[in-house]
Amino acid sequence: MDPNVLHLVVAAVLTVAFVVITALVWSRAQVKTVFWWIGLSLLPMGLYLLGLAPAVVGAYETLRDWAYALQLTPVAWVGIALAGLSALLMLGSRLIPSESYRDRRAAQKEKKAKAAASGSARPQVGSGTPSRPAAQAPAPRPASQPRPAASKGGSGDAEMDEITELLRKRGIN
Incomplete structure (x- = not known):
């Protein structure tokens, strides 16, 4: 079989599989997750149409040859541990909820308002901005x-x- 036809078939099958997964995820997932799956769905066919399918096959073969030739020495184990830790940190960071600029700014304003309400409304030396007098601060709720x-x-x-x-x-x- 011609390698180009094989690459087309593999790209088409992967694209269809990812489109099916995207359709299943569509109603239950967040928007950013759906966009990620749509991007992944378009990737195999995009790589094929760019003519990068032979490069992808070559990369796979290179990684396979490397894995077969790998000798698990202590240095290699340290490399595996570092690579695993980096992958864990990168993937785990996606689980941390993001905080927008507005959220941080609102938290800073709230912190300043609490400081003003608690009586520490005196301007600090070198701060450059005078704070509001305590009389103008919002009264704390009893x-x-x-x-x-x-x-x-x-x-x-x-x-x-x-x-x-x-x-x-x-x-x-």
């Missing part, structure tokens, strides 16, 4: 005041309700 109820359109999550209430008071919706 512990006896009830939190917004979930029945008033709240989400049922006390922290989210509190954040929503703060944003509403400041005119940010």
Whole structure:
């Protein structure tokens, strides 16, 4: 069989398989996961159409020859451990929820507001920006005041309700 036809068949089968997986994942996954699967679905046929199928086969054969010739010396085991650790860290980092710039900025503002409310509103030497006087700081809510109820359109999550209430008071919706 002609290698070019074989490459086309393999690329087509992989593309169809990835499209099926993408279709199964579509309704249950996050948008970024669906986009990743769509990109993976397009990759095999893209490599074939670019003429890179022989290079992919060559890379596979090179890796196979390397694996057969590998001698598991202590240095090789250290290399395996380092490569495994790096792969674990890179893949594990995808599980950490991302924090947007807005989230960090909101956390900084909240931290400054708490510092101003607690009476440490004096400007620090060398800070370059004077802080608000304590009289202008938002008053902390007494512990006896009830939190917004979930029945008033709240989400049922006390922290989210509190954040929503703060944003509403400041005119940010």
